[in-house]
Amino acid sequence: MNARGKAIESISSNTPIRGGIVDYRQHSFVERYATYVFHEEVQRKRLPAKVFQSLQQTIKKGAELDASIADSVATAMRDWAMEHGATHYSHWFQPLTGSTAEKHDSFLSPTDSLKALARFSGSELIRGESDASSFPSGGLRATFEARGYTAWDPSSPAFILKNPNGATLVIPTMFVSWTGESLDRKTPMLKSLNALNKHALRVLRVFGNTRTQRVECTLGVEQEYFLIDKRLAALRPDLLVVGRTLFGARPSKGQELDDNYFGAIPERVLAFMTEVESELMLLGVPIKTRHNEVAPGQYELAPTFETTNLALDHQMLVMQLLRQVAKRHGLLCLLHEKPFAGINGSGKHNNWSIGTDDGENLLEPGDTPGSNAQFLIFCAAVCRAVHRYSKLLRLSIASAGNDFRLGAAEAPPAIISIHLGHVLTDVFQMLVEGDTPERPALPEKKSRRRKLDEDFPIHIGLPMIPRLQRDTGDRNRTSPFAFTGNKFEFRAVGSSQNSSAAITVLNTIVAESLDFIATRLEEARTIGGDFAMAVRKLLVEMIQEFQPVLFDGDNYSMDWLAESERRGLPNLRNTVDCLPVLTEPASIELFWKYGVYTEAELFGRQEILAEIYGTTIGIEAATMLKMSQTMILPAVMKYKRNLQGVADTPTQKRVLDELNDKIDLLITGIDTLKNCVAALRPDMSHMEKAIYCRDSVLSAMYALRVIVDYLEGMTDDALWPLPSYLELLFLR
Ligand code: ADP
Numbered sequence: 086m087n088a089r090g091k092a093i094e095s096i097s098s099n100t101p102i103r104g105g106i107v108d109y110r111q112h113s114f115v116e117r118y119a120t121y122v123f124h125e126e127v128q129r130k131r132l133p134a135k136v137f138q139s140l141q142q143t144i145k146k147g148a149e150l151d152a153s154i155a156d157s158v159a160t161a162m163r164d165w166a167m168e169h170g171a172t173h174y175s176h177w178f179q180p181l182t183g184s185t186a187e188k189h190d191s192f193l194s195p196t197d198s199l200k201a202l203a204r205f206s207g208s209e210l211i212r213g214e215s216d217a218s219s220f221p222s223g224g225l226r227a228t229f230e231a232r233g234y235t236a237w238d239p240s241s242p243a244f245i246l247k248n249p250n251g252a253t254l255v256i257p258t259m260f261v262s263w264t265g266e267s268l269d270r271k272t273p274m275l276k277s278l279n280a281l282n283k284h285a286l287r288v289l290r291v292f293g294n295t296r297t298q299r300v301e302c303t304l305g306v307e308q309e310y311f312l313i314d315k316r317l318a319a320l321r322p323d324l325l326v327v328g329r330t331l332f333g334a335r336p337s338k339g340q341e342l343d344d345n346y347f348g349a350i351p352e353r354v355l356a357f358m359t360e361v362e363s364e365l366m367l368l369g370v371p372i373k374t375r376h377n378e379v380a381p382g383q384y385e386l387a388p389t390f391e392t393t394n395l396a397l398d399h400q401m402l403v404m405q406l407l408r409q410v411a412k413r414h415g416l417l418c419l420l421h422e423k424p425f426a427g428i429n430g431s432g433k434h435n436n437w438s439i440g441t442d443d444g445e446n447l448l449e450p451g452d453t454p455g456s457n458a459q460f461l462i463f464c465a466a467v468c469r470a471v472h473r474y475s476k477l478l479r480l481s482i483a484s485a486g487n488d489f490r491l492g493a494a495e496a497p498p499a500i501i502s503i504h505l506g507h508v509l510t511d512v513f514q515m516l517v518e519g520d521t522p523e524r525p526a527l528p529e530k531k532s533r534r535r536k537l538d539e540d541f542p543i544h545i546g547l548p549m550i551p552r553l554q555r556d557t558g559d560r561n562r563t564s565p566f567a568f569t570g571n572k573f574e575f576r577a578v579g580s581s582q583n584s585s586a587a588i589t590v591l592n593t594i595v596a597e598s599l600d601f602i603a604t605r606l607e608e609a610r611t612i613g614g615d616f617a618m619a620v621r622k623l624l625v626e627m628i629q630e631f632q633p634v635l636f637d638g639d640n641y642s643m644d645w646l647a648e649s650e651r652r653g654l655p656n657l658r659n660t661v662d663c664l665p666v667l668t669e670p671a672s673i674e675l676f677w678k679y680g681v682y683t684e685a686e687l688f689g690r691q692e693i694l695a696e697i698y699g700t701t702i703g704i705e706a707a708t709m710l711k712m713s714q715t716m717i718l719p720a721v722m723k724y725k726r727n728l729q730g731v732a733d734t735p736t737q738k739r740v741l742d743e744l745n746d747k748i749d750l751l752i753t754g755i756d757t758l759k760n761c762v763a764a765l766r767p768d769m770s771h772m773e774k775a776i777y778c779r780d781s782v783l784s785a786m787y788a789l790r791v792i793v794d795y796l797e798g799m800t801d802d803a804l805w806p807l808p809s810y811l812e813l814l815f816l817r
């Protein structure tokens with residue numbers, strides 16, 4: 086029996102591997118929630134009143150941090166962490182690699198007399214120095230100047246990460262170069278929040294709101310992922326190295342029967358999910374839903390939304406714990422955007438809204454959407470932003486992995502458009518056509534319009550169930566950017582990506598729209614006259630501008646491709662197409678004006694994106710070569726030998742002949758890819774490499790895959806070294 090056979094036998098005969106046991110009878114989730122977080126209540130209890138108040142000003146109002154309180158906060162944090170068994174602290178940051186980074190320092194401080202003290206000072210809390218020359222910086226920090234600084238982000242509370250032998254106090258931080266350029270995802274995101282806050286407040290003020298002190302974005306990120314048995318995954322270098330299958334013939338059953346979505350969750354998977362949720366619960370990450378996804382072996386988890394900075398840090402923890410806990414359960418968690426060809430990929434739906442510190446959701450329509458001018462203005466601001474800067478949004482989700490998913494008939498396409506739903510579309514339409522939104526047009530005149538102020542009851546025909554109120558935004562799973570009743574959902578983000586990149590762009594472009602709107606309405610207020618008319622005029626003007634980006638139809642259809650082209654919407658098909666957008670004059674101007682990125686940072690990030698793209702494809706190609714030469718070729722040669730002795734009729738020999746032909750093609754495919762990779766010269770720029778990878782390496786990889794997948798279909802199954810799609814997707 087080969088290794089694959091043994092793995093399969095082990096999976097089918099063994100009881101599932103179990104991770105930790107979660108038992109909520111001892112301590113309910115109410116008690117356990119956020120146990121490991123240095124949250125407001127803990128702070129209040131442990132900090133001197135003055136220090137607590139000052140810290141809260143910084144956290145809640147964005148006031149500048151008073152450095153003199155740092156020592157006091159650090160001491161309280163240290164004591165609290167040590168009570169939880171912590172020996173170390175770690176500045177935790179989000180470099181441009183997509184994951185998180187951490188460096189641990191012990192509290193331990195020896196004294197002269199062979200005694201030890203636990204030390205953690207304010208300056209250690211506030212600033213860390215990372216020997217960070219190996220993080221991508223796109224030339225912003227030359228490697229000889231290896232210093233990068235981590236800076237405490239007080240707006241995201243510190244927490245404790247346990248391991249089987251201890252615990253670490255984790256401090257969320259920003260990561261910047263010695264000249265102050267951001268080298269991470271968090272810093273520009275926080276800057277974009279400030280820009281949005283500033284201009285959203287201006288808009289609220291012209292509408293007469295004097296209460297709101299701060300506008301915050303809210304975010305809830307749904308995460309899709311696959312689970313594969315570790316014993317099978319261990320036999321696939323591609324899954325281990327790049328997180329996706331580089332080979333694999335289509336299985337006889339995939340997702341055709343649609344029998345997986347919302348199906349019963351397998352027991353082993355449920356045990357895993359429960360443990361993930363339990364760990365996240367201790368960290369104060371509010372996971373709300375879990376279910377099977379469309380593809381076999383695919384699942385989803387979603388939290389309750391939170392303020393953006395917290396939600397994004399929590400999202401990074403979700404990815405980290407999914408991966409970690411899976412291992413305890415003998416599973417490999419795949420966060421790649423497209424682990425299996427021909428099977429649905431994984432995304433990350435970013436539910437995003439704008440709210441005030443006094444609890445108002447600015448994207449929540451009033452009882453009658455048509456009459457709610459402020460809501461319409463905010464909604465129009467988002468639409469205008471997405472229309473004007475759709476290329477930047479597309480860029481923010483570009484990666485080698487997401488390229489395989491976007492537009493692959495199951496994910497939103499690379500063309501950015503907005504699904505608004507019929508209620509809002511009708512309101513906008515009426516505004517442009519001159520009808521008063523409060524007074525719906527006569528049904529006989531325009532019959533396709535529905536009455537606006539109706540509550541659209543859905544009759545389900547079961548008397549015991551009350552009438553459901555229909556969402557004003559109805560569902561369109563095919564749209565990359567959809568209004569879903571009281572928030573927008575950016576669905577094109579990839580499952581392995583740090584959402585911060587997308588959210589930074591979204592916040593900035595909406596800030597620009599709100600700035601435009603505030604300026605116009607402030608003028609109108611100064612001039613005097615009918616303010617409502619001024620709002621209406623502005624709305625009409627904006628709607629006319631952004632109308633081409635609105636599309637409620639099927640985004641997967643070929644018609645939309647033609648239609649979007651006619652409307653002049655950009656279609657940036659892959660990462661390399663997106664890269665130039667980052668340094669176009671309009672982008673530089675935008676990010677500079679709102680204080681989010683400097684020109685140098687944009688050029689730096691462009692370099693890094695190109696580098697990561699080229700490196701990813703380079704690693705994939707190398708993995709493919711290794712697998713096809715050391716696993717596939719020997720297997721098919723062995724099969725050939727086996728046939729050679731026994732194929733004696735002309736018909737049987739035909740099988741051998743075909744095998745021979747295919748083996749030749751395999752060797753040719755390997756040679757072509759090898760030559761292709763060899764042509765990558767060290768003196769090429771990152772951009773040149775990226776372009777070359779897209780245009781040449783990817784097609785050589787594809788050609789090799791086609792022949793290997795064909796061979797999988799004709800080779801003796803007992804000799805095939807790689808677990809098949811069927812086994813990967815269905816065995817657990
Ligand atoms: P849907 O059925 O539209 O997916 P849910 O209520 O299940 O709606 O929400 C999906 C995600 O959207 C959840 O993570 C939820 O917390 C988040 N969400 C809901 N309201 C908001 C909001 N105002 N801002 C940001 N995210 C939100």
Ligand code: MG
Nearest residue numbers: 307434436574
């Ligand atoms: Mg959703």
